Amino acid sequence: MGKVNNNVPLEYSTEENNLKIFGFWTFLGAEIMLFGTLFASYFVLSGRTGDGPTAAEIFEIGPVLAETFILLTSSFTIGLAIHAMRLGSKKATLSFMGVTLLLGAAFISVEIYEFVHYVHVGAGITTSAFTSALLTTLGTHGLHVTFGLFWGIFIMIQIAKRGLNSVTAGKTFVFSLYWHFLDVVWIFIFSFIYLKGMM
Amino acid sequence: MAKFFPKGQIMGFVFSLILTVIAMLVYFTDMSFTTGMVILLVTAFIQAGLQFIVFMHAGETNDKWAIYSNIVYGIGLVVLTVLGSLLILLWDM
Numbered sequence: 001m002g003k004v005n006n007n008v009p010l011e012y013s014t015e016e017n018n019l020k021i022f023g024f025w026t027f028l029g030a031e032i033m034l035f036g037t038l039f040a041s042y043f044v045l046s047g048r049t050g051d052g053p054t055a056a057e058i059f060e061i062g063p064v065l066a067e068t069f070i071l072l073t074s075s076f077t078i079g080l081a082i083h084a085m086r087l088g089s090k091k092a093t094l095s096f097m098g099v100t101l102l103l104g105a106a107f108i109s110v111e112i113y114e115f116v117h118y119v120h121v122g123a124g125i126t127t128s129a130f131t132s133a134l135l136t137t138l139g140t141h142g143l144h145v146t147f148g149l150f151w152g153i154f155i156m157i158q159i160a161k162r163g164l165n166s167v168t169a170g171k172t173f174v175f176s177l178y179w180h181f182l183d184v185v186w187i188f189i190f191s192f193i194y195l196k197g198m199m
Numbered sequence: 200m201a202k203f204f205p206k207g208q209i210m211g212f213v214f215s216l217i218l219t220v221i222a223m224l225v226y227f228t229d230m231s232f233t234t235g236m237v238i239l240l241v242t243a244f245i246q247a248g249l250q251f252i253v254f255m256h257a258g259e260t261n262d263k264w265a266i267y268s269n270i271v272y273g274i275g276l277v278v279l280t281v282l283g284s285l286l287i288l289l290w291d292m
């Protein structure tokens with residue numbers, strides 16, 4: 001590690017951290033493209049329902065709204081975690097991260113319920129072009145959230161063991177970028193897959 | 200306790216809830232497909248901008264222009280990919 005700059009928040013205090021944070025933004029650019037191609041496929045295929053059900057027949061507004069408000073709130077709490085980190089409070093940082101991950105787990109639980117429901121009503125991944133594109137898009141987002149849960153747990157363990165320093169602060173900040181980004185993707189899934197499908 | 204809940208982030212959260220409720224109107228009220236899509240496009244992109252700027256602090260370092268161009272470039276490519284796919288494969292043009 002190079003020079004430490006004490007005039008900026010911990011996560012920006014070393015050159016290495018600045019490069020890692022910038023690098024992660026570049027990765028998010030690639031993620032935008034990944035989800036963009038999934039959306040393109042979904043929009044093209046969403047009408048090709050074959051003998052299977054249509055979007056309006058299988059979507060349920062209840063679980064979708066639950067998922068949306070859970071994820072929005074978790075995006076708020078990870079923001080508060082970063083704020084607490086900048087105030088130097090290890091305890092508050094860990095608490096807000098804990099709440100974030102619990103909300104993430106709640107989101108995944110609702111999504112699992114939703115997938116079981118789809119299969120139950122005869123909309124499996126091989127049913128039609130529509131269900132394939134739908135479950136692939138939702139599944140890719142859900143896998144990202146699941147990965148984030150484990151990632152977040154390991155970062156919490158590191159903060160608990162080593163405290164807030166330039167290394168753990170950098171990792172936590174990058175994790176917060178990832179988590180907010182998943183909320184951004186969800187906003188588009190909520191708007192252009194669910195609401196559009198039920199309109 | 201209050202210091203852990205900065206006003207800016209609370210405002211951002213409340214605003215994102217309001218945008219979500221506006222988007223929900225598309226489902227809960229009767230409106231044409233076009234009106235609905237316009238509402239969804241507006242609320243979704245404002246929400247995304249809110250996340251990037253308020254919560255992800257996209258503009259707080261000297262790298263901000265590189266970060267913004269990276270995001271804008273990504274979104275531009277996605278718009279091209281989505282509209283291009285729709286034009287060729289769905290709208291038969």
